[in-house]
Amino acid sequence: MKRRTFLTTAIAGTTSLPFLGFQAHAASYKLRTLIVLSDISPDTPLDNLSTVLTGLRARGIPFCCVINPDGSDGTAFHPQSELAQFLRKLRVVAPNLIEFAPHIGDLNKMPPYLQARATSEARMRLIAGLGLDDVPERNGQHFYTVATNLTEDPVASDFVRSAGVRNILSLPEAETKVSARMSYNGVLNLRGGARVSFEEAIRVLPRVVDDQFQNLIIISASGFAALPNQVLDKAVSRFCDAALEHEQKGTIALIPPASVQIRADTGFSRQIALHLFEDPNVDREELNAIGIFKRLLIKNKFDFSTGLTVLPEEDQPAMAGYWFSLDPESKEAARSRHQYFWIDPDERGDDPDLISAAARGPGIGLMLESNPSAARGIDRHGRLHVPLAINIETPISGDDLVRAAGTINDVVITISPSAIRDSAGRKAVIRALNALWQEPVSELMTLDTYVERIVPSDPVLPTYLRTEAARAKSASVPQPRLSQDRVALLEDAKTAWSYIDALTHPRTGLCPTTVFFQTRNRVKHNSATMWDVGSLINALIAAVDIGLIDPADFRERYSKVLASIAGTRVNGLLLPGSEIDTRRVRWKAGFNSFDTTRLLSSLHRLARHPHGDSSVEALVASWDLDEILIGGRIHSIKRGRHVSDYWTVYSHYSALGMRAWGFEAHSPYDIMTNAKLRDERMALLYRVAEIAPIGAEPMLLELLEFEDSPPAEYLSEVLFAAQLDAYEKTGEFFCPNEGPLDREPWFSYQGFRVDVYGNPWTIATLSNKASHKTMTFWEDNKVVSSKAAFMWAATHPHPYSTALVEHVRDVARTPYGFASSIYTKTGKPTKNYTDLNTNGIILQAIAKMLLQSGV
Structure with a gap:
């Protein structure tokens, strides 16, 4: 049997109704024409819809009903409703004329996996809503087509084929030339068409546009819903007369979407x-x-x-x-x-x-x-x-x-x-x-x-699947017993505390950000960001909680800190400045939202602490924090201008810090509310892929400081799975994070790309030099972050996180706390170099482990 003969026969099937779209002038048509009835919903008046659909069916004109599953008030189709029963009956008596297509509004904007999910869900909703469970399917399937809104630069539509869909109708708001895009695995996206009434459709039926081989005539149910039935009936009749006349002349060929690939000779299979x-x-x-x-x-x-x-x-x-x-x-x-x-x-x-x-x-x-x-x-x-x-x-x-x-x-x-x-x-x-x-x-x-x-x-599916596999595998992995590690953890805490105890300024209560020490002297960076101050406050809380200092010492220390960070004027607003001199309490101009919201998180913990006091709340209330929120998005102030910090991997942590004090702050991660929902996991991965690579901070800080953060819960699982997988394949420790280096460029942001599978590990520097983007630079400067190792042990108990901590213990202990990190290539720590954040966060993580375990 010839291909064309087979396909025409296959689509037509067996029916007693005339099917002129396939029988007349198959070889001589000039324009393949699809009649699309859009905006059908539970709100559509049955009388008007019946007039249109029965009129088209009686004349043997194939058409596609684009169905919105919800009405204007959110009411869904019910299989026992008169409208659903009518559509169901029509599908039974004219299976080769009527085609249903669920409408999925933003399908063209969705990434591949979410396209597949949306298509599968829309299919099931329409089957249930119209009661199609017992209706014989057409050629083995209820739906071959979905409809969506026309958008520029649509995402490739490969994934919808998993739900049996072969065609997408991208419908415009206004008349647009019809074009076609074919995905590599055989999904056709028809884009454009003319939105018209039945009367206007008569004029556009024979319209031929250069390089346009399909014509989509889109007639909205919301447009004919208000017409009197007699008027509508005549309009439908005139349209049918014109359509059949043009088809008989060979000007057009009326076809349903299910057959457009076949009639277009696209190599359908x-x-x-x-x-x-x-x-x-x-x-x-x-x-x-x-x-x-x-x-x-x-x-x-x-x-x-x-x-x-x-x-x-x-x-x-x-x-x-x-x-x-x-x-x-x-x-x-x-x-x-x-x-x-x-x-x-x-x-x-x-x-x-x-x-x-x-x-x-x-x-x-x-x-x-x-x-x-x-x-x-x-x-x-x-x-x-x-x-x-x-x-x-x-x-x-x-x-x-x-x-x-x-x-x-x-x-x-x-x-x-x-x-x-x-x-x-x-x-x-x-x-x-x-x-x-x-x-x-x-x-x-x-x-x-x-x-x-x-x-x-799909760019993020491998990462998602690897995380799922790691979760399944970890279910059988024995968890470390912290009770056996208490002595070692307390010794670690004392090491980390030595940085703060030795370097705290006696008058300001502040600590330098970093220290480079040799045998006889120490070179200190005597300034601190509000991120550093937040780490200092958390370290003080940890120290009193695990007994390194007594409550009186604790109150004396944090009172000095609070007095030192009263704030400064930034663009006329009272706010914490971007940096502070730890010896003289002098502020650097500007305001950094990330650092300040880290400070807010620590202050919220301090305010709720048994040994905290009301001075904390008074301090926060004195700052003009509401002025850094514009439309719910957090802003920094740089060179006198508000600059949005929304699209960053720090934004969610910042939002949590603001929310802790009652502010309505938004985050790009708000798309996830439940880390156990797979669709939300994938949506979050796509969002992260748009933003930046992820490291241990700030997401592990969210787990240490906040009771509920589904995005951090899931993303930490993703990063841990990737680290473990890389370790098992290479034998090298992977523990990326931000942190200082003991040589130029002095600081790096090391992370993981969720949308890259083969070599997803990244390094970025503040200078952004071309030489810092090479594989050689990454290999020379790849490190195990000391603070990240302890955070992983606190948030993800596992033999791997235990091994990370033991590695840091063995290599990174110094006279002034733990070294910032350990170079993977040499196995050596940052030489004579450590910092406040590393030791403050290590203290915070150790306190979390000891207090949670009850040992």
């Missing part, structure tokens, strides 16, 4: 995964039969995969699936498909068997779905649902197999050992497969290839 079930418990005769059948498949050049049976028995309600590796670094490794079961798959996403499979490495769980109305694509638990067209359990004819496989949708075909027990059965199945193979659009492949095709590459 659909994927069929061929998968042979194997049962190692069968007798020798059946094992021999399976071996013979495999050789027949190979002889006939069929690509196929094998695996244990994952279909449940009739008396078993549990669903079963496979685990597929998606590790970009092991593409050549054999794909592992391990059988495991999900109990109540719609309700539970963290079942023990799924966790066991995930622990094998980055991958995705796959479930075969034989019900057309079941989930398709990626569900909220991160599992991939694919359509099972048929499980061949007995010998089958070619016609029956072709019918079961549908015509244009991606499907999986499985073969059970029972179908191939004898020679006759094996030959019958091979003949049936050959009949299917003859279809011009069908591409047979392994289940592995099928999964890879519909789960395309």
